[in-house]
Amino acid sequence: MTILLVEDDALIAMDLKHALENKGMRVAAFASADDARAWLLKNKPIAAVCDFKLQHGTIDRLARSLKASDIPFLFYTGVTPDEGAFGKEFSSVPVLMKPCSNDQVVAAVLGLVRADGDLEASRNSKSC
Numbered sequence: 182m183t184i185l186l187v188e189d190d191a192l193i194a195m196d197l198k199h200a201l202e203n204k205g206m207r208v209a210a211f212a213s214a215d216d217a218r219a220w221l222l223k224n225k226p227i228a229a230v231c232d233f234k235l236q237h238g239t240i241d242r243l244a245r246s247l248k249a250s251d252i253p254f255l256f257y258t259g260v261t262p263d264e265g266a267f268g269k270e271f272s273s274v275p276v277l278m279k280p281c282s283n284d285q286v287v288a289a290v291l292g293l294v295r296a297d298g299d300l301e302a303s304r305n306s307k308s309c
Contacts, residue, residue, distance in 0.1 A: 184290060185229035186210040187217045187243065188257070189236045193279075197230065197257075200283035201290065212236070214243040221246055228293040229254035230286065244271055253293040257286055 184201050188194040189212040198208045209226065211217040214235055221243070229247055231240050233256045240256075247254045248271075255275040277289055 182294075183207040183209055183224065183226045185217060185221070185226040185231075185247075185252075185254075187214060187229065187231040187235070187240060188212065189232060193232075196283055197286055200287050204287055204291070206290075214238070214240045218243050218246055221250070225250065226252060228252065228290055230257050230290060232256070233258040233260045241270075244274070255289055255293060257281065 182205065184206050186194060186197055186201070186208050188197065188210070191212070194210050194212065198210050201208050209217075209220055209224065211220065212235070214237075229252055231244065231247075231254055233240050233244075244254065255277060256271075257277045257279065259279045275289060275293075277286060
């Protein structure tokens, strides 16, 4: 069970990676959307957690790749949906607003990969 984690804040990435691994998941973590997309060409995670706005731009190209590959994902970000950054293209992607506890992010990831395969389709952003 591999989770793709795309987060450019090293402390947040390290904490989330550790929390997910403690739940028995393997984590492929990247600070760059381009590095994550390259990894995605040869691998298929069961879900992904992505910061929407990274140091070198947004994650929309990677998000399109995840969507095209039917990989469930969520945005864990400081960008609010009200800012219009996500647009209609990602309107069904769950959003967790930073900061959240690791337990809240892990619970959201587990919700994405429920045994029946249904996605948490709620677009409502959740403040943590």
